[in-house]
Amino acid sequence: MNYRRLTPSMSLLLAFEAAARHESYTRAARELSLTQSAVSRQVQTLEAQLGVRLFRREGRNIVLTDVGRLYLRELGDALAQIRSATLQAVAYGSGMGTLRLALLPTFGSTWLLPRLSRFYAANPGVQVHVHSRIQAVDFTDGEIDAAITVGSGDWPELVVHPLLEESMVVVASPALLAAGAPVDAETIAAQTLLQVASHPPLWANWFARHGLAPERMRSGPNFELTSHLLQAVRSGIGVGLVPQMLVEDDVRHGHLLSVGEPIPSKRTYCLAYPSRNAVLPSLKAFRQWLLTELGG
Template sequence: MNPRTLTPSMSLLLAFEAAARHESYTRAAHELSLTQSAVSRQVQILEKMLGMRLFSREGRRVILTDVGRMYQRELSEALGQIRSATLQAMAFGSGIHSLRLATLPTFGSKWLLPRLKDFYTAHPGMTVHLHSRIEAIDFDTSEIDAAICVGGGDWPGLTAHRLHTEELVVIASAQLSDAERLAANKDIAGQLLLNVSSNAQAWSEWFSHHALPHRSMRIGPSFEMTSHLIQAVRANIGIGLVPRILVEDELHSRELVQLGEPISSRRSYYLVYPARNESLASLKAFRDWLVQTL
């Protein structure tokens, strides 16, 4: 087989990868600053080289075929490796080592940022670019080098370093009177329970831990971000069950009060990244600092 057939040009591959990710020539064209017809033409050239259809049409939509989906999966990983290698070469040549880190928003603002200066002091010349993310990271299609996530430790295809076991604490507003606080502490189950949507089972864990009937739960509003839940608790809308690491300052300053004793969660914090980024000097330095700090 002609080697040229096995190594299509980068322009063809980029056009296909973008069109496959969006399943849209229009959105791919916008991303690549091309016309829709140019993207369509490049995909057609690639299909002719491979001798197979990568897309099928359904009305105005383009849908990946089975082989097209397989090709996209393998190609996305390969393009991610190329981008990573290029960035490493550019960083080496400039003498600047940077890390593009995705982190949970509240963890980033409440824990990481107040301590990041210590990392910069220990590693002058390195830069960490922070990106807030709640959803899972696709390292093949994003420009993220590593991510701090929370979960049960199942990160298929990624290198994962366990950082810290999540400890959950019940928090209430400092606006409560002494009598109200005492009553709430004796009857946590009777309070309005606020929760974070990404950890909707937290209160179920707490009730199971204390052998309380789940039917007695008074579930209140849910929040996408833990920081919003903390603000709602501070405003005395209800009580919350949150990672202690995120409210240590508020508990110490008495802006919030703790009810009952903390419980260990089933989740932990992890630093995760694709194996291809293992050699990044900035990632090595940050990983070692993070493991020691947490």
């Protein structure tokens, strides 16, 4: 067996893997900073070396063949292992190294970042590079080592450490509810209701929980970020239903008024990462610090 045929060059493999993920030479070329024709030629060279067709044409689009789909699955895991090995080498070569951490923006600004100085004091050899992510984190490109995100925690392809169970609480500007009337469910129901666009229908659940007719809801603006919603609440635009842990300091300092009892959301904040990253010294240090910080 010709071992050269079994070990194509990395440039050919990267061109195929990017084209296969996108099923597009154009998007693969943009990702790899190459021309479309260069990516196409590299894929053709790889097909000739392997003696199989990896793509077929459907009009102006390219579609993986069955063997191409199989090759992508196996190759993706292999490239991820190579990237992980490289990260480990870099980390060991520079002490503890760096951690590329994806965070929900408001969680980062209100909970993690105010505490991060304690991590640096205990781990002076580590740098944490923070990347804001609203949507689910994609670990396949190797650009993120770990993420703190919120959800069910049922992600079998990842190592998951539950951190905090999420509870939602109604918050309002003290000035908005300063008329002296009792602040109860009826009072809140009469306000403009603000919500984060990506969240489930929280207010509908809240109305049902308090036995209020849904047609009484006065829906207000939606926001992409919880931090923007909270600023709108502070400004008196309306009331919000937000994670309790994100507003504890504002409530404590009197910037916001918390109304009623917290409601469990059935979601959990988790630290999650691919198993291949578990050996990273920077991630080991951060994981241990984070779980200790939370009393885990």
